[in-house]
Amino acid sequence: MLDEHGQEARHVAAVWWLMFGLAAGVYVIVAAFIFIALLRGRRTATGKPSRFKDDTFIWIGGIGVPVVILALLAVVTVTTTRVLRNSEPGELRIDVTGKRWWWDVRYPDSGVVTANEIHVPVGRQVDVALTSGDVVHSFWAPQLAGKLDLIPGQTNHLRFKALDAGVYRGMCAEYCGLEHADMDFLVVADAPADFDRWLLRRSTGAGTTAQSDEATKGEVVFTRESCAGCHTIRGTSAQGTVGPDLSDFGSRRTIGGATVPNTPDELAKWITNSQAIKPGNIMPPISLSPSDLQAVVTYLEGLK
Amino acid sequence: MTALETRPVHLNDDELLELWEDAPGIPGFLSTVDHKRIGIRYIVTSFIFFFIAGLTALLMRAQLAQPHSGVLSPAVYNELFTMHGTTMIFLFNTPVLAGFGNYLIPLHIGTRDMAFPRLNAFSYWVFVLGGIFMYSSFFIGKMPNGGWFGELPLISKTFAPGVNVDFWGLGIVFTGLSTTVGSINFIVTIFKLRAPGMTINRMPLFVWSMLVFSFMAIFAVPAVTLAAGLNELDRLFATSFFVPALGGNVLLYQHLFWFWGHPEVYILFVPATGMISQIIPTFSRRPIAGYIWVAGSLVTVGFISFGVWVHHMFATGMPPLAMAMFSGASLIITIPSGIQFFAWIATMWKGKVTLDTPMLFAVGFLLIFLLGGITGVMVAVMPFDWQVTDSYFVVAHLHYVLNGAVVFPIFGAIYYWYGKMTGHELSERLGKLSFWVMFIGFNITFFPMHILGFLGMPRRVYTYNDGLGWGGLNMMVSIGSGIFGLGTGISLWNWVWSWRRGRAADPDPWHGDTLEWATTSPPPHYNFASIPLIASRHPLWDQSPVPEALSGPEDETRALGREGAVDRATPITSGIDTRPEGNLEIPNETYLPLVIALGLAVFFTGLLIDATLTGVAGIALAVVGVLWWTWRTEEDLA
Numbered sequence: 001m002l003d004e005h006g007q008e009a010r011h012v013a014a015v016w017w018l019m020f021g022l023a024a025g026v027y028v029i030v031a032a033f034i035f036i037a038l039l040r041g042r043r044t045a046t047g048k049p050s051r052f053k054d055d056t057f058i059w060i061g062g063i064g065v066p067v068v069i070l071a072l073l074a075v076v077t078v079t080t081t082r083v084l085r086n087s088e089p090g091e092l093r094i095d096v097t098g099k100r101w102w103w104d105v106r107y108p109d110s111g112v113v114t115a116n117e118i119h120v121p122v123g124r125q126v127d128v129a130l131t132s133g134d135v136v137h138s139f140w141a142p143q144l145a146g147k148l149d150l151i152p153g154q155t156n157h158l159r160f161k162a163l164d165a166g167v168y169r170g171m172c173a174e175y176c177g178l179e180h181a182d183m184d185f186l187v188v189a190d191a192p193a194d195f196d197r198w199l200l201r202r203s204t205g206a207g208t209t210a211q212s213d214e215a216t217k218g219e220v221v222f223t224r225e226s227c228a229g230c231h232t233i234r235g236t237s238a239q240g241t242v243g244p245d246l247s248d249f250g251s252r253r254t255i256g257g258a259t260v261p262n263t264p265d266e267l268a269k270w271i272t273n274s275q276a277i278k279p280g281n282i283m284p285p286i287s288l289s290p291s292d293l294q295a296v297v298t299y300l301e302g303l304k
Numbered sequence: 305m306t307a308l309e310t311r312p313v314h315l316n317d318d319e320l321l322e323l324w325e326d327a328p329g330i331p332g333f334l335s336t337v338d339h340k341r342i343g344i345r346y347i348v349t350s351f352i353f354f355f356i357a358g359l360t361a362l363l364m365r366a367q368l369a370q371p372h373s374g375v376l377s378p379a380v381y382n383e384l385f386t387m388h389g390t391t392m393i394f395l396f397n398t399p400v401l402a403g404f405g406n407y408l409i410p411l412h413i414g415t416r417d418m419a420f421p422r423l424n425a426f427s428y429w430v431f432v433l434g435g436i437f438m439y440s441s442f443f444i445g446k447m448p449n450g451g452w453f454g455e456l457p458l459i460s461k462t463f464a465p466g467v468n469v470d471f472w473g474l475g476i477v478f479t480g481l482s483t484t485v486g487s488i489n490f491i492v493t494i495f496k497l498r499a500p501g502m503t504i505n506r507m508p509l510f511v512w513s514m515l516v517f518s519f520m521a522i523f524a525v526p527a528v529t530l531a532a533g534l535n536e537l538d539r540l541f542a543t544s545f546f547v548p549a550l551g552g553n554v555l556l557y558q559h560l561f562w563f564w565g566h567p568e569v570y571i572l573f574v575p576a577t578g579m580i581s582q583i584i585p586t587f588s589r590r591p592i593a594g595y596i597w598v599a600g601s602l603v604t605v606g607f608i609s610f611g612v613w614v615h616h617m618f619a620t621g622m623p624p625l626a627m628a629m630f631s632g633a634s635l636i637i638t639i640p641s642g643i644q645f646f647a648w649i650a651t652m653w654k655g656k657v658t659l660d661t662p663m664l665f666a667v668g669f670l671l672i673f674l675l676g677g678i679t680g681v682m683v684a685v686m687p688f689d690w691q692v693t694d695s696y697f698v699v700a701h702l703h704y705v706l707n708g709a710v711v712f713p714i715f716g717a718i719y720y721w722y723g724k725m726t727g728h729e730l731s732e733r734l735g736k737l738s739f740w741v742m743f744i745g746f747n748i749t750f751f752p753m754h755i756l757g758f759l760g761m762p763r764r765v766y767t768y769n770d771g772l773g774w775g776g777l778n779m780m781v782s783i784g785s786g787i788f789g790l791g792t793g794i795s796l797w798n799w800v801w802s803w804r805r806g807r808a809a810d811p812d813p814w815h816g817d818t819l820e821w822a823t824t825s826p827p828p829h830y831n832f833a834s835i836p837l838i839a840s841r842h843p844l845w846d847q848s849p850v851p852e853a854l855s856g857p858e859d860e861t862r863a864l865g866r867e868g869a870v871d872r873a874t875p876i877t878s879g880i881d882t883r884p885e886g887n888l889e890i891p892n893e894t895y896l897p898l899v900i901a902l903g904l905a906v907f908f909t910g911l912l913i914d915a916t917l918t919g920v921a922g923i924a925l926a927v928v929g930v931l932w933w934t935w936r937t938e939e940d941l942a
Contacts, residue, residue, distance in 0.1 A: 001691050001758045012691050019685065023678045030645070034670050037649050041588055041657030054593030057650035062597075062643035070635045073685055077631050080687040081624050130621075135458040136554065138619055138694060142760040146690025147619045151555065152457060153548035156621030169772075173619075173694040173762045175451045177458060178378050181765035279378060 005168060005189070006144030007161040008084055015080055022069055033061070084146075087159060091125040094118060098130070098137030098150040100176060101183035101281060102244050102257045110203040113232070115244030117252050118170075119188045121195035125161045135177065141170035141187045149174060162189035167253065178280035184258030207304045208235045208247050218299025221292045230283070233303065243283060251304040256281065264297050271296065315870050317833070323872065324829035326893055335893035337421035338829055339406050342428050344725055346403025347718075349432050350396045355796065356439075357391035360384040362789055365749075369782035371770040381766035382449045383468075387438075389452025390472060393568065394479050395435045397710055401575040402427070402486045404717060405514040407725060409490060411820035411827060412508045414499030414836045416874035417890045419492040422897050422933070427486040429901035434479035437905060441471040448472035451764065453561055454535070456546040456554040461539045467912060470539065474908045476532040480525045481904070487518035487525075494518075495879040497888065499819070500853060500864070501838030504880050505599075508818045509592065512599045513578025516606040520571045523610070528564035531557055540911060555620060562613035570609040572706065574602055576713035577644055580666050583716055584648050586816045587663035588655025591842055594647040601640035608637045618689045627686055634684030641677055645670070660814070661735030665716030668743045669709060676704030679754070694764075697757025703750045715742070715795060722799065723809030727826045730806060734798040742791030748784030752777040817842035822850050830869045838882075856884075863887040900929035 004010045096118070097104040105114045120126045130139055132150040140147040145160035162168075172183035190198060201207060210216040219236060222228060228238035234247040252262050256278050260266045270277060271293060273285040288296065315323065326332035326341070336342065364384050367375040376384070406424060410417055418424045441447045446468045450459035459469045494515050498507070507515075534545040535557065544550035546557045585592040592598060614622065614630035648670065657663070679701040683689045692698055715738075722730050756777050761768065768774055812821035819836055820827070821844050834852035836843065843850045855865030861884050863873040873887040903926030910919025 001760060009691070012687050015685060015688050016682075016691075019682050019688065023682070027674060027678060030649075030674055031671060033649050034652070034667065034674075037652035038657055038659075038667065041652045041655045052650070052653070054647070054650045054654070055597075057646040057653070058594050058597050058643050061646035061649065063639060066639050066642040070638060070681070073681065074632055074635055077635075077685045077687065078628060080685075081628065084687055084690075085624050135463055136455055140694075140760075140762065142691065142695075146687065147693060148690070149620045151620065153554070154621065169760065171760070171762055175382075175455060175458070175694075175764040177463065178382065180382075181378065181767050 001142040004143055005162060005164045005166055006141075007163055008145035008159075009143055010163070011080055011083055012146060015076055018076065019073070022072075026065075026069070030061070085159075087127065087157075088125040091127045091159065092121065093127045093129060094120070095129045095131075096139065096150070097133050098139070098172065098176075098183075099133040100135065101172070101179040101278075103183075103185045104133070104244065107199060107203075110199055112199060112202040113234075113245040114202070114248055114252075115246075116184075116254065116257050117186045117188060119190055119195055119198050120162050121192045122162050122165050122189050123192065125159055128158045128160070130156045130158060136174050137172045137176050137183070138174035139170065140173040141168050141185075143168045144170075144187060144189075147173050162187070165189050165191055165194075169258070171258075179257075179278055182257055182259045182278050182281075184254075186253055186258055188253075202248055205235050205247075207251075208233060210299055211302050212298070214295055215299040215302045217292075218295035218297070221288065221296050222299060225288065225292075225296075226284075226286065227296070246300060247303060249303045250301045262301075264301055267297050267300060268293055317828075320830065320833060320866075320869055321828055323870065326829075332893065334898055335425075335895045337417070337425050337891055337893060337897075339410050339418045339421060339424055340725070340827065340829075340831075342424050343403050343405075343407025346399055346406055346428055346431070349428075349435070350400035350403060351796075353391050353395040353435055354400070355792070357388050357396060358789055358792060360388040360391070362785055364388065365782040365785040367766065368768075369779050371768050371772075371775050371778075373767065376766065378766045379449065382764075383447035385764055386448045386451050386472070390438065390448065390475075391435075392706070393452060393572075394476065395431075395438070397572045397706065398483055398568075399431050400714055401514075401517065401572065402431075402483070404510075404579070404714075404721075405486075405490055405517070405575065408721070408820065409493055409511055409514055410497070411724075411823070411831055412511050412818050413494065413497060413502055414819045414832060414838065415493070415497040416830045416832065416835075416869065418489055419497055419888065420489045422891050422894055423485055423489050425894075426897035426901055427482040427489070429898050430482040430485070430904065431479055433901050433905040434475055434482060437478060437908060438471050438475035441468060446471070448475075453565060454532070454557070456535065456557045457548065459535060460546060461542075462547075470536065470912050473532040473536045473539070474912055477529050477536065478904065478908050480529045480532075483521050484525050487521040490514050490518040491522075496876050497874060498877055498882050499835050499838050500875070500877060500882050500884055502882055505596070506838060506841045507599075509581035509595070509598055509602070510575070510578035512602050513575045513581070516602045517571050517575050520567050520574070520606050520609065524564040524567040524571065526564075527560045528568075531560035531564070534560075536911070540914070555617075558617055558620065559613070562616045563610075565616060566613040567606075567609045569705065570605050572710050574605060576669075576710045577641075578602070579713045579717040579720075580648065580669060581644070582816070582818065583662045583666045583713075583720055584651050585655070586720075586814050587660060587666070588651050588657050589815075590651060590655040591817070591845075592647060593650035593654070594643070595841065597643050598647050601643045604640040605637060608633055608640070612637060612684075615684055615686075615689065616693075618686050619693055624686075631684055631686045635681060638677065638681055638684075645674070645677075660719075661730070661732055661739060662716040662720035662814070664736060664739045665712050665719065668739060669712040669716065672704055672708030672712060672743075672746065676701060676709050680705065692757050694762055695757035696753040696761045696763065699763055700750050700753035700757065703753070707750070708746060712742075715739075715792075718795075718799065720814065721820075722802070723806075723813050724820055724825045724827070726803055726806070727809055727824075728802050728804070728806030729809045729813070730798050730802045734794055738791050738794035738798065740791075741794060742788055745784050745787030745789070745791050749781050749788050750784075752780050752784075756781075812844065815844075817845045819843055819850070830872075833869045834865045835863075835868065835875055860884045860886055894933075896929050896933045900926045900933070903927075903929055 004013045095106040130150040132152045137150040138147045148156050148158040168187045170185045210219045230240040230242040232245045274283045326336045448468050537543045544552045546552045611633040615634045809825040836850040840846035853864035855867040863875040872890045876886040906922030
C-alpha cells in the first residue's frame with residue numbers, strides 16, 4: 001500500500017503520512033503526559049498542588065487540540081474523496097465480475113474476455129465496473145488504489161491510474177467463503193503501446209489457433225472432454241461459461257486466481273486434481289490419459 | 305402489606321441472613337434471584353467463553369504462523385474465526401459487562417437487589433442457553449462459518465445451505481433477548497432504586513456507564529435481531545428480504561447489522577471506561593477530575609455512536625456525500641473520548657498514585673487505547689479506510705479497542721472487585737506478573753498487524769503465499785499471541801486458586817469511595833441491612849461511617865431501615881432527587897425464569913432442526929411459564 005504505483009494509492013499514501021506524523025506526535029505527547037502524571041502522582045506524599053486546574057487539562061487536551069486535528073482531517077477527507085471519485089474523459093472501461101473464487105475480466109469496447117489478470121495502460125485512467133456473480137467480494141490492488149466491493153445486483157465503479165509499468169498483486173478483501181484466501185488477481189500495467197498491442201491481438205482472435213500437432217490434439221481432447229462444458233476458448237466449439245475464459249491462457253502468469261504460477265507442471269497438476277491445490281473450487285478432478293493430458297497442457301500453454 | 309405486622313421486626317443478623325438465604329445445593333443454584341450470585345455467574349460463564357474463544361485464536365495463529373501451513377483446513381479455519389468473533393462479542397464482552405452491572409449496580413446505588421430480580425435470572429439463563437445453543441454446533445461438526453457479522457448473500461440458503469449459519473443466526477436472536485431484558489432491568493434499577501441522597505449527579509461513573517450501555521442496547525439490539533432474524537426467515541421460510549434475484553437488498557442487511565454493530569463497540573467500551581473511572585480515582589486517592597465532563601461524555605458517546613455505522617461500509621460504493629456525513633461523525637466521536645482521557649490524566653497528575661494490579665491494568669488500558677483511538681480516527685478518514693478496511697490494519701485496530709481497551713479494564717475490574725465478590729484476596733504478585741505478560745504479549749501480537757495490513761494482507765484468509773514478505777511478521781504475531789495467552793492463563797490460575805484459598809478480604813481493601821466498600825466482603829444477601837443515606841459523590845471518603853436510614857411509619861419510608869430487610873423489600877425513590885416513594889418487594893427464589901428460558905431454547909432448537917412439534921412445544925412451555933409467572937406473583941412475594 002505504501003509501495004504505491006497508482007495515482008489513487010499515492011493520494012492515500014500522502015494522507016497516511018500526514019496522519020502518521022500527527023499520530024506519532026499525539027501518541028508521544030499524550031503518553032508522556034501519562035508517565036509524568038504517574039511519576040508526579042507516585043512521588044508526591046499527599047498530592048502536590050498543581051498549577052493546572054482539572055478543567056485546563058480537559059479544555060486543552062480533550063477538546064482544543066482534538067478539534068484542531070479533527071477539523072484538519074475532515075478537510076483532508078473531503079478534498080481527497082473529491083479527487084479519488086472523479087472521472088476523466090477517455091477513460092478505459094473494464095468490466096470485472098467476482099465469482100467464487102476467480103475474476104472474470106472483460107473489455108467491452110473491444111469484446112476481449114480474460115480472467116484473473118487485468119491489463120491496463122500506464123498513465124491512462126481506467127474505470128473498472130465491478131459486480132458480482134454470487135456473493136459480495138471486494139477488489140483490492142493495494143499498490144494502485146483502495147478497495148471497492150463487488151455486490152450482486154449493483155455495479156460499482158473504481159477509477160484508478162497506474163503510474164509505472166509493472167505487475168501488481170490484487171486480491172479479494174471481503175470474506176466470500178471457503179477459498180477467500182486464494183482469490184487473487186494480477187494487474188499488469190503496460191506501456192500504452194504494449195497495451196494496445198495486447199488488446200488488439202486478443203480482439204482479433206489471433207493466437208487461439210493450435211500451433212503444432214501436439215496442440216491440435218490438445219484442442220481435440222479439450223473440446224471432446226468435459227473441459228469445454230465450463231470454459232470458453234474463442235474460435236473453438238468450447239463455449240462454457242461456468243469457469244474462466246481460457247482464450248489467452250498461455251500468456252497468463254498464474255493459475256487458479258493467482259494461486260500457483262502458470263507452468264506446464266503446475267497446469268498438469270491443476271487439471272488432474274485442482275482440489276489438492278485449492279480445495280473447494282468448483283473444478284472437478286479430470287482424469288485424462290498421460291498423453292492426452294500432455295496434449296491439453298501444450299495446447300493451453302500455446303494460447304497467447 | 306399485612307405480613308409486616310405478623311413478623312417479628314427485630315431479627316438479629318443471623319436470622320436476617322437466614323431469611324434471605326437461598327435454598328442450599330442445586331435447587332438454590334437453579335432458582336436463585338440474588339443479583340450477586342447471578343452477577344458472579346454471568347462473569348464466570350462469560351470467562352469460560354472467553355477462554356474458549358482465546359483457544360480458537362491460538363489455533364488460528366498456529367495456522368498463520370507460516371505460509372501454506374496445513375495445521376487447519378480452510379473449512380475449520382473459517383469456522384474458528386467465525387466463532388472467535390461471535391463468542392467474544394456476544395458471549396464474552398457483552399455478558400461479562402452485564403455481569404459486572406448486575407453485581408455492582410445494586411451495591412453502588414445502595415439497594416438490596418435489582419428492580420426485577422426474576423427477570424435478571426431469566427436474562428442469565430437465556431444468555432447461557434444461547435451460548436450452549438451456538439456451541440452445540442461443535443458437537444455435530446457444523447459450526448457457523450459465515451464470519452461474525454455474516455455477509456449476504458454469503459449466509460443465504462443458496463450459498464450456505466447447511467445448518468451452520470442457522471446456529472449463528474438463531475443464536476444471535478436468542479441471546480439478543482438476554483441483553484434487551486437485562487438493559488431494561490438496569491435502567492429501572494438505576495432510576496428507581498438509588499439510596500436517598502444519591503441524586504443523579506452523585507451516581508458513581510460506572511453506574512452512569514451502565515445506564516448509557518442499557519439505553520444504547522435497547523435501541524441497537526433490535527437492529528441486529530432484525531438483520532439475523534430476517535435472514536433466518538429467508539432461510540427457513542423462503543422469504544426474500546435479502547435475496548437480490550427476488551428484489552431483496554443485501555446492503556439492507558449490512559445497514560441493519562452495523563446500525564447495531566457500531567453502537568455495540570461503544571456498548572462494550574462505555575462500561576469499560578466506567579470501570580476505569582472508578583479504578584483511577586481510587587488509586588490516585590482523589591475524586592475524578594471533571595466528573596460532570598466524564599458523565600456528559602458517556603452520554604454524548606451514546607448518542608453519536610448511532611451516527612457512525614456507515615464507516616463499516618465505506619467500500620460498498622455508496623454516494624460519497626452520504627458517506628462523508630458518517631466520516632464526520634466518526635471523527636467527532638473522538639472528542640468525548642478525548643475528554644475522558646484527559647480527565648484520567650488530570651486525576652493521576654494531581655493525585656497520589658499507587659500501582660496495585662487494578663491500576664496497572666488501567667494504565668495499560670490508557671497506553672493501548674491511545675493507539676486504538678488514534679487508528680480509529682484514521683479509519684474514519686474515508687480515502688484511508690478504502691485502503692485498510694478488511695485488511696490486517698483493521699484487525700489490529702479492532703483488537704486494540706475491543707481487546708486492549710475493553711478486556712484490560714475488565715481484568716482490572718476483576719482484580720479490583722474480586723475480594724468483594726468472593727471474600728478472598730487475589731495474589732498481587734501473580735496479578736502484576738499476569739499484567740506484564742499480557743501487556744507485552746498484546747503488543748507483540750497486535751502491533752505488527754498494522755504493518756501486515758500495509759503490506760496488503762487481507763482479513764480472514766486461512767493461508768498466504770510465501771514470497772509476499774508476510775512470513776516473519778506473522779510468526780511474530782503468533783508468538784505474541786502465545787505470550788498473551790500465557791498472561792491470561794496466569795490470571796486464570798490466580799482467580800481459580802484464590803476462590804477458596806486466598807486470604808480473607810477486607811471490606812474495603814483499596815479505600816474506595818463507593819458504597820460496596822461499606823458492606824462486608826462478600827456482602828450479605830440483602831447487601832445493606834439499613835439503606836445508607838448519601839450526602840456526597842464519595843460517601844466513603846466524605847461521610848465515613850455512612851449513616852444508615854431508619855424505617856419510617858409511612859409506606860414510602862418503611863423499607864429504608866432494618867424493617868425493610870426483614871420484609872424482603874427495598875425502597876423505591878424518585879428518579880432525579882431520590883425522594884422515597886414506596887417499597888419494592890423482592891421475590892423469593894423461583895424456577896420460572898429457568899423454565900421460560902428452557903422453553904425458548906427448545907423453540908429455537910425446533911426452528912433449527914425444522915421440527916414444528918418441537919418448536920410449538922417449546923413456545924408453549926415458555927408461554928405457560930410466563931402465565932404462571934404473572935399468576936404466582938403474590939405467592940412468590942409472600
